[in-house]
Amino acid sequence: MWELIYILNLVGTVVFAISGALTASDYEMDGFGAVVIAFITALGGGTIRDLLLDSHPVGWMGDTNYLYAVLLAVLLSYLFKRWIVSLRRTMFLFDTIGIGLFAVLGTQKALGFEMSYSIAMMMGVVSAVFGGVIRDILVGRVPLIFRKEIYATACLAGAALYLILIQFSLPDYLTLIIPIVCIMIIRLLAVKYEWSLPGIK
Amino acid sequence: MWELIYILNLVGTVVFAISGALTASDYEMDGFGAVVIAFITALGGGTIRDLLLDSHPVGWMGDTNYLYAVLLAVLLSYLFKRWIVSLRRTMFLFDTIGIGLFAVLGTQKALGFEMSYSIAMMMGVVSAVFGGVIRDILVGRVPLIFRKEIYATACLAGAALYLILIQFSLPDYLTLIIPIVCIMIIRLLAVKYEWSLPGIK
Amino acid sequence: MWELIYILNLVGTVVFAISGALTASDYEMDGFGAVVIAFITALGGGTIRDLLLDSHPVGWMGDTNYLYAVLLAVLLSYLFKRWIVSLRRTMFLFDTIGIGLFAVLGTQKALGFEMSYSIAMMMGVVSAVFGGVIRDILVGRVPLIFRKEIYATACLAGAALYLILIQFSLPDYLTLIIPIVCIMIIRLLAVKYEWSLPGIK
Structure with missing residues (x-):
């Protein structure tokens, strides 16, 4: 388990790092x-959390191993960019x-x-999304996450579900996997149906 | 006291957070x-200090409570934007x-x-102004504070005054309130008379 | 020694800070x-490392003294800009x-x-170059170092050389000075012959 x-975790790191290298x-x-x-995209969120x-x-x-995962990702991006x-x-x-995993583990x-429950949920979201925020700042664009998808909200929902599930004596793996799958489903649906949060008008 | x-402190957090939400x-x-x-505007400076x-x-x-203060501020900004x-x-x-308070308490x-006196003054300024600096970076503009008002200088003056006052056996509340009021006055005068610092030409 | x-270290701080003040x-x-x-250019990398x-x-x-070195640098930049x-x-x-020194000491x-050798090398590079990265972000430009010179690569090579040299029982000063000089030579050659790293195409 x-x-x-x-x-x-390492696979998630490689995938996040590839997306960073492509950026x-x-x-x-x-x-x-x-x-x-690549490094900051993959590991920046966890670093801020820690x-x-x-x-x-x-x-x-x-x-x-996390450093090697990033280097591997950059190498793959060099060699197989078109294929990737x-x-x-x-x-x-x-x-x-990766996002679901990082949010729940965070x-x-x-x-x-x-930490209190509300701060723990924040740390989950920070782990999952802040790498991408720093990446966007470094390349000089307003962080995508502030404008698009309900990405972070999915993480928040998953973190909340995790905090509910640990109240019950479920097997460990279910307590982790159910919220991860929940985050994945919300995000996939959000992309498919183009859900988004309202802003302040 | x-x-x-x-x-x-909480009221300052709400006000800073509202200004962040409006941005x-x-x-x-x-x-x-x-x-x-909103969160970073209100609590970013104190986080870096800590x-x-x-x-x-x-x-x-x-x-x-600080987290709730931020959430309240965002809610208020949604509901009453025009009024605010x-x-x-x-x-x-x-x-x-808020600025005066954060500078002196920092x-x-x-x-x-x-910390030595000079570093302590820096920490005061960091507490008061760096939330706004990170906010500006996140939205993709050069931090306002590097161009406008003598905002940070007012904090520095207040922090220095605080360090002078603690040499005397004044009641605690005076030691805190005098420099806070001093920061407020400098800032209000600076805005009114459009004072600014010279740059390197 | x-x-x-x-x-x-202090001279390096002054020089880095002057370059920050001129920016x-x-x-x-x-x-x-x-x-x-100026402060962040000179001391930001070491702060992140610490x-x-x-x-x-x-x-x-x-x-x-580091703070005073920065203030001195800003003063010099005000008074003698043209000359500098x-x-x-x-x-x-x-x-x-300064870069060579910060990389090896980091x-x-x-x-x-x-820390393991690979992480130690990273910390050396972070000490030497991240002050400049934050400076560039604060003034709103994409960090130069991501586009130009093989600056960071020189630091990496110097850090690696340092890790090799400490395996031998050389006098301390040689263990430090050889990699610093090595970083300087690579950088000077890189600038002279306009070396650069390939990107992902």
Whole structure:
């Protein structure tokens, strides 16, 4: 079970990092820029979460596999860019798995630091979406997430569902998987039916 | 006394958060964007101060009332936008109280972490103004504070005055209130007479 | 030896801060903006490194000389702007010394926190280049380093060389100076021959 989560975490990191490397490529950055943007897209959210929680070593600093996952992702993006772009649907699916996973695991981690439920939910959302926010700032565009999809809201709903499920004595894997799947479904439906949140008019 | 400071802190948070939510609205962000921008405007400066000082839990992570203050502010901005905009003068007054309060309390907190006077003053300024700096970066504009008003300078003057006053055995409330009022007066005069700092030509 | 490193560190801080102040001037910021940009250019990279490593007090918070070095730099930029601009070559040389020094000392510091070699190298690069990244974001341009020079790659090579040299029982000063000189040479050659890294096409 925990091994599966660990592997999914690394896969999520690779997918997030590929999306970062492709963004860097869209902005005509060099190889160094691509690594930095890929790294921050994949691991920036978790880093902010860990700094806020005072959790040290920060995830990727204590386990070099995350760094290798990012480097692998950039290498794949260099070698197979055209092929990867043609896989947009598959990539989107893994991206959605990654977001769900990061949101739920982030919430779980914050609870371990005795945070209240509302702060734990925030930490879940931060883990899942802030990497993308920093990426957008670095390439000089207003963060997509402030304008599009109900991406973050899906994470929030999943985190809330997780906090409800831990009240029951369900098996661990169900407590984790149900909210992850819930986040995935909301996001897929949101994209399909073009749901969006209202703004302040 | 401390209860009054706590309440003023929350009121300052609400006012800062409303100004953040209105900014998000100017940039046509959705509800999620509005909450994030409001949150960061109100609590970003204090968060950076606490991370730099290694003060954990970070203010709003240990007291959920700050989060509720932000959510309330966003709700108010949704419901009463037109009315709030018509209150610009009142809002500006509370904003100025908030800045003065955050600057002086930030300085005080840094002293508690055995920082030197010059670093403590910096922490005061960071508490008061960096939320606005991050807000501006997130919406993609060069931080206003680098171009306009002598806003930060007022905070610096107030922090310095606070450091002078603690040398004397004045009652606590005077030591706090005199520099806050001083910051307010400088800022109000600066806006009225359009004072500004010279740049490097 | 350590005194020399300390002095070079302060000189590097002054030079980085001057380049920050001149950038602020290019963007027509006021004096406060100039101090903030100068400060962040010079000390931002080391601050991020220290926060990631959980090293407290953060460098400049425990030694006020760094703050004074920044203020001196801004003052010099105000008083002698024309003269400093005419010294671009000398400034560039000191900037290169500063980068080499920050990269190697950052790597060394990370090793003291029991980081793996790959993470230590990252911390070296972060120390040397992230101040400039934040400066660019604050003035609203895409970080130069993602597009130009093989600046960061030079730091990476120097950090790697340092990690090789510490395997041998060389005198301390050689272990530090050889990689610093190596970073300087790569950068100077890179600028002279306009080397650059390929991007993802």
